[in-house]
Amino acid sequence: MPHLGHIRLDRLRVAHLQIAFAAMEDEAEEIAANNEARRVLREAASNAWYRHDHVAVRAARAQLRALPPHRMPTGVAARHRIRATLRSALSDAAAQELVTINVAKLLKLPSPGKARPLVWTDEREAAWRKSGERPSSVMVWTARQTAMFLDRATRHRELFAMFHLVAVTGLRRGEVCGLRWANLDFHEATGTLHVGEQIVQIGWDTQFGKPKSDAGERTIALSAETVEVLRQHRQRESARRAKYGEGWIDSGLVFTGADGGPLHPARVSDLFQQLGREAGLPPIRLHDLRHGAATHALTAGVDVKVVQDMLGHSSSVITRDTYTSVAIEAKQAAADAITALLRAAAPAKVKANRENGGNAGSSQDGACA
Numbered sequence: 001m002p003h004l005g006h007i008r009l010d011r012l013r014v015a016h017l018q019i020a021f022a023a024m025e026d027e028a029e030e031i032a033a034n035n036e037a038r039r040v041l042r043e044a045a046s047n048a049w050y051r052h053d054h055v056a057v058r059a060a061r062a063q064l065r066a067l068p069p070h071r072m073p074t075g076v077a078a079r080h081r082i083r084a085t086l087r088s089a090l091s092d093a094a095a096q097e098l099v100t101i102n103v104a105k106l107l108k109l110p111s112p113g114k115a116r117p118l119v120w121t122d123e124r125e126a127a128w129r130k131s132g133e134r135p136s137s138v139m140v141w142t143a144r145q146t147a148m149f150l151d152r153a154t155r156h157r158e159l160f161a162m163f164h165l166v167a168v169t170g171l172r173r174g175e176v177c178g179l180r181w182a183n184l185d186f187h188e189a190t191g192t193l194h195v196g197e198q199i200v201q202i203g204w205d206t207q208f209g210k211p212k213s214d215a216g217e218r219t220i221a222l223s224a225e226t227v228e229v230l231r232q233h234r235q236r237e238s239a240r241r242a243k244y245g246e247g248w249i250d251s252g253l254v255f256t257g258a259d260g261g262p263l264h265p266a267r268v269s270d271l272f273q274q275l276g277r278e279a280g281l282p283p284i285r286l287h288d289l290r291h292g293a294a295t296h297a298l299t300a301g302v303d304v305k306v307v308q309d310m311l312g313h314s315s316s317v318i319t320r321d322t323y324t325s326v327a328i329e330a331k332q333a334a335a336d337a338i339t340a341l342l343r344a345a346a347p348a349k350v351k352a353n354r355e356n357g358g359n360a361g362s363s364q365d366g367a368c369a
Contacts (some may be wrong), residue, residue: 009098017086017107021079028073038067042270070204070266077112117291117326120145120282128282139284140292140326143299152279158240159271161233162255163289169220170293170311173265173286174198178208179254186231189224195312201265216312230254294319295326 003020004012041064048056074082087104094102118124118136128134141149146167153163166176175198183194195218200209211217222230233254241248241260249260257263272286284292290311297307308319 009093012090012099012103014103014106017083017103021083021107021109024074024079024082028075031071031073034067035070035073038064038070039270039273041067072201072203075112076110080109080112083107083109117288117295117323119295119326120284125282134283138288138291139282140288140295141281141284143296145281146289146292146296149276149279149281153275156271156275157236159255159268161229162268163272163275164229165226166286166289167293168223168226169193170290170297171195171220172198172212172216172290172312173268174200175211175216177253177255177263177265177268180252181234181254182252184230184254186222186227189227191222191227191230192219193222194219199262199265204266206262206264211312213312213314215314218309218312220310291323291326294323298323 003023004016007016041060045057045060045064048054048060083104087102090099090102090104093099115136115138117138117140119140119142120128121142124135150160150164150167153160162176165171165179166173171179175195177199178197179193179195180197183196185192185194195211195216197208198211198216199206237256240258244259247259249256251260251262253260253262255263269286272289273283276283294307294311297310298304304316304319307323308316311319313319
């Protein structure tokens with residue numbers, strides 16, 4: 001529904017699917033345009049509010065109300081998943097002799113490709129600031145940029161701990177929104193968290209569900225610093241609960257709205273984008289903060305199997321395929337830093353020899369290679 005639901009099963013043809021998927025593609029462009037218009041209007045309303053321009057605030061909010069409800073655009077990868085679901089359903093129908101041909105197997109779609117994560121190096125950031133074009137749809141902040149973001153996020157006291165947790169553990173958005181205090185286990189300075197539930201967004205509506213896959217249900221170790229961040233967050237939540245009074249919703253969630261109820265994942269993404277802009281950083285998605293956690297772990301020398309378990313990947317092949325290129329790039333920067341450090345520490349005679357192209361003292365040194 002709505003593209004195919006009115007067609008009798010035994011009359012379903014490839015042409016019907018072609019029309020349906022073409023409509024999804026056109027609709028995705030319209031949804032993306034509406035989402036961008038919504039972002040611009042929200043920013044305008046926020047700026048007007050800070051200027052105390054109430055007329056402009058009301059005008060922007062009226063335009064926001066006139067836009068269609070928020071929806072997620074159906075991208076190429078999503079359309080491939082829709083076809084896979086339909087193909088599986090029609091295979092069951094064929095097994096029951098309800099159809100003779102699985103038409104979903106005959107439908108051709110453009111290849112979704114696979115965007116590889118790229119690091120926001122100084123050169124890429126400079127090019128983006130000049131042209132406005134992102135090098136890839138999947139970009140990763142450097143460790144320094146991530147630290148800058150977290151420094152800015154400390155001003156948002158209610159959700160700083162959430163962004164810190166995603167940055168150091170690579171939790172998915174739905175997983176961190178659905179995290180419960182009962183799944184946190186603190187042992188003095190260190191602790192663990194268990195991922196057993198997530199908040200899933202369907203259109204604009206949300207519901208609780210299981211992790212993305214069996215591998216997604218996992219236990220993650222927490223550093224002493226992260227445990228302390230979460231303990232401080234719990235203290236602030238207790239103060240908010242007492243201040244809010246009887247209307248407080250005792251959801252048991254670690255990260256909540258002002259009344260204690262669940263957070264909407266899209267609102268969290270919006271806040272993330274806002275904090276990134278305020279920090280003056282090049283753009284990434286909230287999901288790319290998860291990519292950053294993996295990249296920084298691999299760069300620090302953490303075994304790929306450990307990173308796989310942390311992220312909840314079903315296979316280390318997925319982890320290697322996704323992050324090998326970006327980890328090598330980050331390691332190259334580390335190699336350059338080590339070389340620079342050794343060069344700076346070299347004796348003056350060695351430095352002079354290098355500056356002369358290695359010719360100084362060559363007659364005495366012989367011709368050993």
